[in-house]
Amino acid sequence: xxxxxxxxxxxxxxxxxxxxxxxxxxxxxxxxxxxxxxxxxxxxxxxxxxxxxxxxxxxxxxxxxxxxxxxxxxxxxxxxxxxxxxxxxxxxxxxxxxxxxxxxxxxxxxxxxxxxxxxxxxxxxxxxxxxxxxxxxxxxxxxxxxxxxxxxxxxxxxxxxxxxxxxxxxxxxxxxxxxxxxxxxxxxxxxxxxxxxxxxxxxxxxxxxxxxxxxxxxxxxxxxxxxxxxxxxxxxxxxxxxxxxxxxxxxxxxxxxxxxxxxxxxx
Numbered sequence: 001x002x003x004x005x006x007x008x009x010x011x012x013x014x015x016x017x018x019x020x021x022x023x024x025x026x027x028x029x030x031x032x033x034x035x036x037x038x039x040x041x042x043x044x045x046x047x048x049x050x051x052x053x054x055x056x057x058x059x060x061x062x063x064x065x066x067x068x069x070x071x072x073x074x075x076x077x078x079x080x081x082x083x084x085x086x087x088x089x090x091x092x093x094x095x096x097x098x099x100x101x102x103x104x105x106x107x108x109x110x111x112x113x114x115x116x117x118x119x120x121x122x123x124x125x126x127x128x129x130x131x132x133x134x135x136x137x138x139x140x141x142x143x144x145x146x147x148x149x150x151x152x153x154x155x156x157x158x159x160x161x162x163x164x165x166x167x168x169x170x171x172x173x174x175x176x177x178x179x180x181x182x183x184x185x186x187x188x189x190x191x192x193x194x195x196x197x198x199x200x201x202x203x204x205x206x207x208x209x210x211x212x213x214x215x216x217x218x219x220x221x222x223x224x225x226x227x228x229x230x231x232x233x234x235x236x237x238x239x240x241x242x243x244x245x246x247x248x249x250x251x252x253x254x255x256x257x258x259x260x261x262x263x264x265x266x267x
């Protein structure tokens with residue numbers, strides 16, 4: 001069977017027939033708004049020859065370019081080195097790509113359980129002891145609107161080098177509005193790795209467990225695999241893996257690991 005790709009139906013635009021008609025404005029003062037009519041969907045679903053569910057991510061959009069300052073570069077190098085030492089895998093690539101490459105090696109060679117356990121261990125080693133001790137003191141405070149909003153603000157300010165630009169957003173929590181959500185515009189790790197399984201196994205699951213274990217607060221990470229955004233919701237326990245929508249998403253057909261795999265890669 002051939003690969004079936006479902007595309008959005010074509011749109012027909014009617015234009016005035018009068019002689020003084022002017023062509024539509026493509027470039028406006030506020031940007032390329034009209035061009036959005038001509039763009040294809042962010043992703044379409046298809047199946048490979050083995051009937052595995054796959055997703056073709058729109059790679060026509062420009063890739064985010066990061067200019068890490070010296071402090072961010074130190075943090076990136078420290079995390080990459082810690083992951084390598086924890087896993088015993090040596091990667092010569094410097095910078096953020098080194099983090100992605102060692103993560104990809106883990107994903108290829110280790111089981112999901114091993115991946116999550118090692119990343120959790122690496123996170124605990126990567127955070128300086130005095131910093132970890134300070135944030136663990138927050139566990140002594142009762143969970144409240146203040147603590148949830150504090151964690152959201154802290155995450156936004158402290159980890160843009162790891163996940164990309166983010167902002168604090170509001171969500172209804174137990175009947176009232178709270179600013180306890182971190183909205184990541186486009187996750188740096190997901191964009192660089194371009195792999196659904198790496199996102200869920202090497203970021204979402206171990207990070208949720210790390211925060212719960214060390215901060216004593218539930219957190220639910222909700223990635224959007226269409227636009228590569230993500231929401232980190234403090235105070236909300238994640239669903240069980242079998243009920244988590246993130247584990248029901250098809251893999252990217254253009255995965256950077258260059259292999260066609262089914263949803264079994266994330267379970």
